[in-house]
Amino acid sequence: MATGTGKTRVSAALVDVLMRAGLVKNVLFLADRIELVGQAKSAYGEYYPNWSLCNLCDNKHDTDARVVFSTYQTMINAIDVETGADGKPAFSAGHFDLIIVDEAHRSIFKKYKVIFDHFDALMVGLTATPRNEVDRNTYDFFQVQHGVPTYVYEYAQALNDNVLVPFVNVEAKTKFVDEGITYDDLSDEDKERYEEDFGDPDLDDEGDNADVPEHIDAAAINTYVMNPATVDTVLEDLHDNGIKTDGGERLGKTIIFAANQAHARYIVERYTARYPKEAAHGFIKTVLHSDDYAHSIISEFKRKPLPAITVSVDMMDTGVDVPDIVNLVFFKKVRSKIKFWQMIGRGTRLSADLDCVDSIDGEYVGKRRFKIFDYCGNFAFFREQTNPVEDKLSASVSERVFARKAQLIQALQTGEYASDSHIMQWRDELIQDLREQINSWDTAKVAVRAKREYVERYRQPHAFAALNDLNVRELVRELAPLAHCDETDVAALRFDALMYALMVESAAGRSTAAYVTKVRTIATRLHERMTIPQVSERRELINAIINDEQYLKTMPVSELEQIRLRLRGLIRFLADAGGRRVIITDLADPLIERSENEPFDITEHYEDYKLKVNRYINEHGDDPVIYKIRHNQPVNSADYSELERILVELLGTKEQYQAAYGNTPFGLLVRRIGRLDHAAAMEAFASFINTHTLNQAQISFLHMIVDYIERNGYLEPEQLSKPPFDRPRPIFKLFDNAQAMDLIMCIRKVESNALAPERP
Numbered sequence: 035m036a037t038g039t040g041k042t043r044v045s046a047a048l049v050d051v052l053m054r055a056g057l058v059k060n061v062l063f064l065a066d067r068i069e070l071v072g073q074a075k076s077a078y079g080e081y082y083p084n085w086s087l088c089n090l091c092d093n094k095h096d097t098d099a100r101v102v103f104s105t106y107q108t109m110i111n112a113i114d115v116e117t118g119a120d121g122k123p124a125f126s127a128g129h130f131d132l133i134i135v136d137e138a139h140r141s142i143f144k145k146y147k148v149i150f151d152h153f154d155a156l157m158v159g160l161t162a163t164p165r166n167e168v169d170r171n172t173y174d175f176f177q178v179q180h181g182v183p184t185y186v187y188e189y190a191q192a193l194n195d196n197v198l199v200p201f202v203n204v205e206a207k208t209k210f211v212d213e214g215i216t217y218d219d220l221s222d223e224d225k226e227r228y229e230e231d232f233g234d235p236d237l238d239d240e241g242d243n244a245d246v247p248e249h250i251d252a253a254a255i256n257t258y259v260m261n262p263a264t265v266d267t268v269l270e271d272l273h274d275n276g277i278k279t280d281g282g283e284r285l286g287k288t289i290i291f292a293a294n295q296a297h298a299r300y301i302v303e304r305y306t307a308r309y310p311k312e313a314a315h316g317f318i319k320t321v322l323h324s325d326d327y328a329h330s331i332i333s334e335f336k337r338k339p340l341p342a343i344t345v346s347v348d349m350m351d352t353g354v355d356v357p358d359i360v361n362l363v364f365f366k367k368v369r370s371k372i373k374f375w376q377m378i379g380r381g382t383r384l385s386a387d388l389d390c391v392d393s394i395d396g397e398y399v400g401k402r403r404f405k406i407f408d409y410c411g412n413f414a415f416f417r418e419q420t421n422p423v424e425d426k427l428s429a430s431v432s433e434r435v436f437a438r439k440a441q442l443i444q445a446l447q448t449g450e451y452a453s454d455s456h457i458m459q460w461r462d463e464l465i466q467d468l469r470e471q472i473n474s475w476d477t478a479k480v481a482v483r484a485k486r487e488y489v490e491r492y493r494q495p496h497a498f499a500a501l502n503d504l505n506v507r508e509l510v511r512e513l514a515p516l517a518h519c520d521e522t523d524v525a526a527l528r529f530d531a532l533m534y535a536l537m538v539e540s541a542a543g544r545s546t547a548a549y550v551t552k553v554r555t556i557a558t559r560l561h562e563r564m565t566i567p568q569v570s571e572r573r574e575l576i577n578a579i580i581n582d583e584q585y586l587k588t589m590p591v592s593e594l595e596q597i598r599l600r601l602r603g604l605i606r607f608l609a610d611a612g613g614r615r616v617i618i619t620d621l622a623d624p625l626i627e628r629s630e631n632e633p634f635d636i637t638e639h640y641e642d643y644k645l646k647v648n649r650y651i652n653e654h655g656d657d658p659v660i661y662k663i664r665h666n667q668p669v670n671s672a673d674y675s676e677l678e679r680i681l682v683e684l685l686g687t688k689e690q691y692q693a694a695y696g697n698t699p700f701g702l703l704v705r706r707i708g709r710l711d712h713a714a715a716m717e718a719f720a721s722f723i724n725t726h727t728l729n730q731a732q733i734s735f736l737h738m739i740v741d742y743i744e745r746n747g748y749l750e751p752e753q754l755s756k757p758p759f760d761r762p763r764p765i766f767k768l769f770d771n772a773q774a775m776d777l778i779m780c781i782r783k784v785e786s787n788a789l790a791p792e793r794p
Contacts, residue, residue, distance in 0.1 A: 705747025
């Protein structure tokens with residue numbers, strides 16, 4: 035269901051129906067963020083104030099509540115530690131009768147599958163993501179056909195029903211955001227500023243600007259290169275052309291999606307400089323994970339007039355329901371269509387009493403639309419990329435380290451290394467490390483208990499004697515996700531994962547170029563911090579890595595381990611640096627393109643409609659009208675009206691049916707998909723068989739007709755003159771005229787039983 039159309043309300047109503055029917059007693063509502071859990075509990079409380087509800091993410095736990103709300107990780111922990119009054123586990127396998135999974139498009143079923151394996155319950159998945167973007171694993175999990183959810187209520191349909199509002203898309207480009215900065219394209223004045231900002235005066239002894247880069251890539255703009263003219267162009271467009279409120283006196287509620295935290299803060303800085311009177315009273319604020327009061331600002335944005343503009347990095351992409359939002363600004367590239375639609379969903383909600391002013395209708399009351407300002411080519415990208423690659427769940431650092439060690443243990447068992455006692459000792463240490471981790475896992479915990487078979491197997495030292503590919507697969511897929519290192523220096527742990535990956539590829543004789551490049555980049559950044567004593571102590575090693583491209587590529591795997599040990603403690607000095615320094619330049623950045631309301635497809639593809647029709651007919655064979663058609667029983671007008679309702683109202687629209695099936699009558703489509711019952715097909719020709727004495731060739735021909743009709747639902751008499759029915763002899767040479775006409779009459783009767791009855 036599209037964002038804003040009431041997924042939570044639908045789920046609550048479903049719970050109510052199932053409870054009143056006596057089919058469900060206890061319900062679990064799962065979401066992946068604390069804010070979404072809180073919102074869902076509040077909504078349920080409004081719909082059904084007399085229900086007992088519990089938010090497990092709060093300090094107060096009521097495990098006997100009828101509906102429990104939780105994040106996935108909190109529920110995993112609760113399964114392990116929560117107990118009831120009798121001291122027994124509070125959440126046994128049979129505790130919940132129904133589990134509602136919010137935002138079920140995400141690949142949560144791999145990461146948190148242990149929850150669903152633990153509970154024996156019905157499950158309902160909710161998502162606002164377009165159905166053709168939902169992860170295939172999600173469809174597999176719910177055991178439904180790919181691309182065909184159980185129920186769909188799409189954005190386009192919601193617009194037709196006036197449940198949501200449409201958007202006006204403004205697509206614009208500045209030269210720098212689209213192409214980057216090219217030195218030769220700049221004016222003489224801007225070239226001078228460019229040289230100051232991007233050159234190194236210590237290297238420019240001869241004044242030839244040899245140190246000045248010829249080009250700054252577009253990816254650097256708004257990432258670590260901030261340019262006032264670039265930001266001002268976007269802010270002026272928003273300020274002058276955005277939808278306003280209060281009789282047009284001020285900009286309506288707006289979210290600006292920024293590239294990173296430095297970019298977000300710079301946007302606020304520029305808005306304050308351009309519009310000081312507005313900004314003086316908290317008109318615009320950042321919403322960042324690093325801000326202590328970020329959640330308070332979100333709350334103010336929802337309930338108070340100010341702030342009117344929030345500049346966010348990831349925190350307001352999803353789960354923020356503010357109906358008064360009338361402007362969205364995409365000042366970052368988004369390459370996940372799921373995320374793109376979630377971000378668009380921030381503006382789709384109705385706001386009946388909102389006073390609006392825009393260039394289309396002037397002043398009016400009641401939100402009619404919202405504006406999207408896209409300065410990073412997102413609409414253009416998704417027009418061209420109909421099937422973009424979606425982000426996948428990444429493994430934790432601990433998981434990656436565990437997996438790489440398992441792979442390294444296998445790589446070091448070959449003959450090349452087996453004769454080296456030092457390497458064998460190192461391999462034994464790696465095995466001991468993994469076994470100690472596995473032995474430390476508490477088998478009483480639900481996540482470990484689910485993998486008990488593998489845990490017990492690899493607790494034994496002999497299991498690592500000679501790992502085959504299946505062993506490594508089990509260690510990586512089944513056990514690595516359980517790993518958790520106690521290392522407090524996460525930066526060092528990330529470096530471990532990188533170095534172990536390099537060692538695995540080196541030991542296996544595969545290309546190490548990608549990993550070597552990453553290590554050399556880290557060494558280069560460390561070289562910039564030689565004033566730190568600990569870094570300076572490793573100067574010789576760092577210089578060797580930087581200056582010799584072959585240094586790491588030709589190094590024995592055991593020496594790579596020594597590099598890991600010598601450098602891992604230094605990586606923390608890079609963590610706070612955030613990579614490159616932010617450069618604030620001041621160059622002219624012309625607007626090169628701007629358009630409004632370019633077409634953008636918000637509808638679903640018709641092949642998905644076909645899949646849904648196929649599934650409905652095959653799964654609803656006992657529906658009265660479908661049963662009649664599949665069993666060759668004549669249908670009446672009421673039956674046909676019901677069939678029409680199913681195909682062009684319940685499952686889609688007349689336009690979708692026309693595009694998918696042309697002028698095929700509804701009944702014949704049902705026959706073609708659902709096929710004709712075998713006994714019904716034989717019965718349709720029983721009178722013909724009983725009336726006429728048939729020879730073997732005629733009987734074979736009749737069986738061919740029955741088989742065809744059974745598989746395809748019906749047969750057009752005109753097809754009898756075409757293959758395969760024209761062999762070995764045509765119908766009128768195989769039968770006499772009377773027999774042939776009787777047979778054709780039977781064929782037409784089968785077809786007519788699936789057609790709409792003629793009106794008197």
